Amino acid sequence: MKKILVYLVIALVSVLISYQLYRSSMPFLQQVDLRLKDTRFRIRGPMQPDPRVVVVAIDNKSIKEIGRWPWSREVMGDLVAALARSGAKVTALDAVFSEPQGIGPDAAFSRAIEGAGNVVMGYFFRSDEQKMDPEVLEQIGNSKVKLLKIASGVASVPLNEYSFLDGNIALLGRKARSFGFFNAQSDSDAVFRRAPLLYLFNGDVYPSLSLKALEQYLETQPMVDVAEFGVRSVSLGQINIPVNEKGQLSLNFYGPSGTFPTYSAVDVIKNRLPEGALKGKIAFVGATEIGIYDLRPTPLDPVQPGVDLHATVASNALQGKFLMHDSRTLGVEMGIMVALPFLLALVLAFVPSTVIGIACSLGTVALYCGANYWLFSRWLLDMSILYPVLPVFFLSVGAEGYRSLVVERKGRYMKKAFSNYVSADLVAQIMKNPDSLKLGGEKREISVLFTDIRGFTTLSESLSPEALVSLLNEYLSPMTTIVLEEKGTLDKYIGDAVMAIYNAPLDVPGHPEHACNTAIRMIRRLETLNESFKERGMQPIEIGAGINTGDAVVGNMGADMRFDYTAIGDTVNLASRLEGLNKLYGTKIIVSGTTKEGGGHEGQYRELDLVAVKGKRQPVAIYELLLEPSPIQVPFAEALARYRARDFAAALAQFQKLVDAYGDAPSALYVSRCRELLENPPPQEWDGVFVAKSK
Structure with missing residues (x-):
């Protein structure tokens, strides 16, 4: 927790x-976020725009045939008239004609605009001071948004506001159907992703060229809902345009330049279009030729014509495919x-x-x-x-x-701390769940194993220090490996002795059996080692093992400067005594009754004796763990039963048979005891318990 x-x-x-x-709104983070969002368009790929929206391009082809831009007003008049003849419902001009070319050319253009009756002219706001014609301001003023729904408490519409504009000369604007601004606004990384649909000018709200073209096409006026935080929504009849509080629409781009149905202006003028190509459509007229520099970097095209942005707004609205960012x-x-x-x-x-x-x-x-x-x-x-x-x-x-x-x-x-004396599996468990390890002292049931080399003192006297250390290392390495493989914890080396504990520091199910497996594997591994020793002219060695299972206190014990993880208590002491009893009985592995109960290896035990070891008053039953089942087990048990029944003569005879047949060391010990007891009968209260007076 x-x-x-x-x-x-x-x-x-x-x-x-x-x-x-x-x-x-850190600029760097915003730019990273915007670039990540751009990736979505590239993954999605191009999308089909609304067929009712087309682009009439002042492109390279048109400039080569007609001449460089800007064209004469007569040519522009011809283009407007040709669009009307082709059936375009709305012609939106993404250009401003703010300077006169002459009475004749301007008048020709004005007549064409009047004759078409469907022209929405463009203009743009600017921040720097500009002289403005009152008639032009009056013309443009007629295009302002007239349907405003302003929430109570709103003193002013919170939109970007401009004080100046560049408009078309009055003669041209008199016959236009309406007006819309074509200002564009990029993000901080100079990429255009949004289109401003509304700006403030002289306290009034004005629509963009694309919004005004939609108004004319749908024949319905836009309504702007304004709240204290900004623009809540812009609607055109049943179409609700999801702008942000600044009146900007996030553009749902259709693709790079050329995605919209695009027709060369010269082809329109010279009537080269297929029949009905422009009938009933919104035609946005704008420059796409690179040299004219009306280009905008967008998420899908670094040189997308600005006219495509207006077309995108109109297509998004007609299809109802708006990016929702509100x-x-x-x-x-x-x-x-x-x-x-x-x-x-x-x-x-x-x-x-x-x-x-x-x-x-x-x-x-x-x-x-x-x-x-x-x-x-x-x-x-x-x-x-x-x-x-x-x-x-x-x-x-x-x-x-x-x-x-x-x-x-x-x-x-x-x-x-643990890798040197705990198995890799246990270390992995500790690392996986450190809280399962209780450092310090705790009482828990463990199995304790002691092993010792027989006659080590005599052996050490016969070897040089270097040879003795080499022998010990060669012996202890595989024995330690066996302990760790059986999920034991190597407690310590005591000279030639090994002490290992099982079920600490972590739980090891079946720990008595793991301890018994360790002892058996050690004996078998020693047989292989002894063969190697003999081949090198060295003296073979023998070991004894003692195992006991019971409660003990385990934990990190010692001083502040040095401590070890170990176990203390009677359970440990008894295991040590059992190991020493192997010398007396001539056995290799002796276990306690508690170890036998959970030690597995059924059929491989024989009871040796009831022993009161040094330091303990209560006798314990001790058992020899055989490497494999033996025919000696049943007759030995029968002889032991006669021995405890005080039938020493019969027990002597049966034990002697076992000595003669198998050379059994425990039977030889009992032969000696039986003879002594026949000569000196025990007292009446004798219970068959052997008192071990030495370790």
Whole structure:
């Protein structure tokens, strides 16, 4: 629970940092987010625009045939007239004719505009001071938005406002159907992704060229709903255009330049178009020739003609395919910014390693990006990609920092502390769940194994120090490996002796059997070692093993400067005594009754004696663990029963048979005891318990 709370706190801090960055609108982060959003268009690919919207291009072909731009007003008049003859319902001019060319040319153009009756002329606002013709201002003033729904308490419409404009000369504007501005506004990285539909001028709201062309095409006036925070919505009849508070529409781009049905202006003038190509359509007239420089970098084309932006607005509206970027999408973004890091924090709290943690974080980011793209392509939600991912990034950094500095530091300490005397499996469990390890002292049931080399003192006197150390290393290495493979904990080396414990520091199910397996494997491994020793002219060695199972106190014990993980208590002492009894009985492995009960290896035990070891009053039953079942077990048990029944003569005879037939060392010991007891009968209260007076 503590770990979960830590990760949740890191998630909360990550959310707060990300929220502040979200509100600060740092240019760098905004540009990164915008570029990531641009990728969605490239993945989606081109989309079919509305067929009712076309572009009439002042392109390279037209300039080569007609002459360089700007053209004479007579040519422009011919173009407007040709569009009307071709059946275009609305002609929107993405150009301004602010300077007179002469009475004749201007009049010709004016007559063509009047004859067409469908021309929406363009103009643009500017910030620098400009002399303006009152008649032009009056003409343009007639195109302002007349249907305004302003919420109570709104003193002024919160839109970008301009004080000056460049308009068409009065003669041309007198016969125009309406007017619309064609200002464009790029993002901080100079890429055009939005189209301003509304601006303020002299306190009134004015529509863009695309919005005014739609008004004429749909024959309905736009209504602007204004709240305290800005524009709430723009509607044209049944079409609701989802602009932001500044009256800007996020453009749902269809593709690069040429995606819209595009016709050369010269072909329109010279009537080269297929029959009905322009009938009933909105024709946006604008320059696409590179040399004219009316080009805008967009997410899908670094040199997209500006006229395509107006066409995109109109097509989005007619198809109803708007990118949704308003208060609703902002709310969803904020919700995801909170939900993602907290959910990931709950996952990371249970993740065992840095690699998996990073994989989970990357998976979360990939999942969100996939969902973001699906919402974009399916529902046209224009949601941020970067900002909901930022708290995930901060959480990942914080979580991995915490894991490295606290959790894995503790784990590295544990690994270093235990790897030399705990099996790799147990170390892995400790690293996976450090809280399962209780450092310090605790009482728990364990199995304890002691082994010792027989006659080591005599052996050490016959070898040089170097040879003795080499022999010990050659013996102890495989024995230690066996302990670790059987999930034991190597407690210590005591000269030539080995002490191992099982079921500590972590639980080891079936620990008595693991201890018994260790002893048997050690004896068998020693047989191989002895063959190697004999081949090198060295003296073979023998070992004895003692195993006991019971409660003991285990933990890190020692001084501040040095401590070891070990076990203490009667269970440990008895295991040590059992190992020593092998010398008396001539056996290799002696186990206690508690070990026999859980030690497995059924059919491989024989009871040796009831012994009161040194330091203990209560006798314990001890058993020899044989390497494999033996025919000696049943007759030995029968002889032992006669011995305890005080029938020493019969027991002597049966034990002697076992000595003669098998050379059995425990039987030889009992032969000696029986003879002594026949000569000196025990007292009446004798219970068959052997008192071991030495270790």
